[in-house]
Amino acid sequence: MKTKIINIDSKNIDIEKIKEAASLLTNGEVVAFPTETVYGLGANALDESAIKKIFLAKGRPSDNPLIVHINSKNELDKLVNFVPSIAEKLMDAFWPGPLTLIFEKNSNVPKIVTGGLETIAVRMPSHIVARKIIEYSLVPIAAPSANISGKPSPTMCEHVIHDLDGKIASIVCSDSSSIGLESTVLDITGEVPMILRPGGITKEMIESIVGRILIDPAIKKKHDQNLIAKSPGMKYRHYSPKADVIVFNGSKKNIVKKMKIELENYLKKGKKVGLMCTEEILSQINDVFSISLGSIKDMDLVGNKLFYVLREFDKLDIDIIFAEGFSEEGIGSAIMNRLNKSAGNNIINCD
Ligand code: TXA
Numbered sequence: 001m002k003t004k005i006i007n008i009d010s011k012n013i014d015i016e017k018i019k020e021a022a023s024l025l026t027n028g029e030v031v032a033f034p035t036e037t038v039y040g041l042g043a044n045a046l047d048e049s050a051i052k053k054i055f056l057a058k059g060r061p062s063d064n065p066l067i068v069h070i071n072s073k074n075e076l077d078k079l080v081n082f083v084p085s086i087a088e089k090l091m092d093a094f095w096p097g098p099l100t101l102i103f104e105k106n107s108n109v110p111k112i113v114t115g116g117l118e119t120i121a122v123r124m125p126s127h128i129v130a131r132k133i134i135e136y137s138l139v140p141i142a143a144p145s146a147n148i149s150g151k152p153s154p155t156m157c158e159h160v161i162h163d164l165d166g167k168i169a170s171i172v173c174s175d176s177s178s179i180g181l182e183s184t185v186l187d188i189t190g191e192v193p194m195i196l197r198p199g200g201i202t203k204e205m206i207e208s209i210v211g212r213i214l215i216d217p218a219i220k221k222k223h224d225q226n227l228i229a230k231s232p233g234m235k236y237r238h239y240s241p242k243a244d245v246i247v248f249n250g251s252k253k254n255i256v257k258k259m260k261i262e263l264e265n266y267l268k269k270g271k272k273v274g275l276m277c278t279e280e281i282l283s284q285i286n287d288v289f290s291i292s293l294g295s296i297k298d299m300d301l302v303g304n305k306l307f308y309v310l311r312e313f314d315k316l317d318i319d320i321i322f323a324e325g326f327s328e329e330g331i332g333s334a335i336m337n338r339l340n341k342s343a344g345n346n347i348i349n350c351d
């Protein structure tokens with residue numbers, strides 16, 4: 001299939017180009033487009049055969065449900081039976097933006113969208129290009145991240161082209177994603193809301209609006225194989241570059257010490273090692289290939305660069321990536337969730 005690349009300047013939007021992408025969606029095609037979290041791979045959420053094309057293009061397991069993207073709160077009526085009052089508060093506080101809410105679905109939504117579940121994930125993105133495309137398509141748009149299943153999520157158009165060129169009708173290119181980590185997924189169907197996937201909207205931010213919430217224990221207990229994640233997507237290997245990843249946790253001093261020891265071990269075995277760390281750590285370890293995550297003082301930037309850096313390593317002939325671990329406060333929780341998954345939970349505690 002020839003993939004049509006459509007370039008749209010988010011600061012000077014050409015509505016004709018928006019209409020071109022939107023009409024492909026309305027006509028049952030799959031179109032990748034930018035959002036503030038990561039690029040998404042969209043199709044009409046109410047068109048079963050269009051949704052099938054998403055699963056096919058990504059190679060995504062069919063039990064992994066999609067997030068449906070809307071442009072106005074009115075569109076919720078097409079997807080859910082009722083909107084609980086807690087949802088109203090959360091939507092007022094965080095929409096448009098990187099918060100996905102899980103509702104009980106209505107019968108209009110094909111089961112393929114929700115992986116057979118009776119619940120549905122919905123979010124209103126803030127990226128102006130995403131919003132315009134959804135608006136002009138006149139339908140709710142189901143969109144997983146626009147990567148091949150298992151690969152790091154795409155934060156730049158070139159990542160989407162790398163993974164999906166030739167497999168979908170169109171790719172809309174615009175700026176790189178400003179957040180760079182996928183949305184927080186929050187289940188509000190139970191008595192107490194529960195985070196199923198940490199993301200750009202932190203636990204602390206949600207609690208400031210609705211009081212105490214829970215985190216799916218399967219996210220925290222990384223080593224307990226018996227805990228099945230409530231969000232189906234969380235159980236799959238994810239964000240994996242070609243190289244193996246090892247996460248080094250602990251105080252910064254001990255991370256440097258342990259990385260130096262392990263570096264010697266791996267180099268002796270003839271392995272090519274790459275470091276994925278902040279400047280503060282990189283400045284203390286010499287003579288090894290590295291890509292910086294920025295400064296430890298700017299954790300939002302660390303989150304923003306994470307998938308980009310994992311993909312940069314894919315272009316190189318590296319065997320092992322040593323990744324710096326971070327504290328799980330605030331955005332650190334989403335960063336560590338993605339890092340641990342990319343490492344397949346290959347974690348060294350350095351303290
Ligand atoms: O930021 C984002 O959320 C991006 C952009 C494109 O919006 N989308 C994204 O979609 O990350 P995806 O498909 O890569 O991840 C969706 C996650 C998966 O972990 C999936 O299992 C979970 O949301 N999910 C979707 N529907 C669900 C449901 N009904 N119940 C529980 N988890 C659900």
Ligand code: MG
Pocket residue numbers: 144145153
């Ligand atoms: Mg994904």
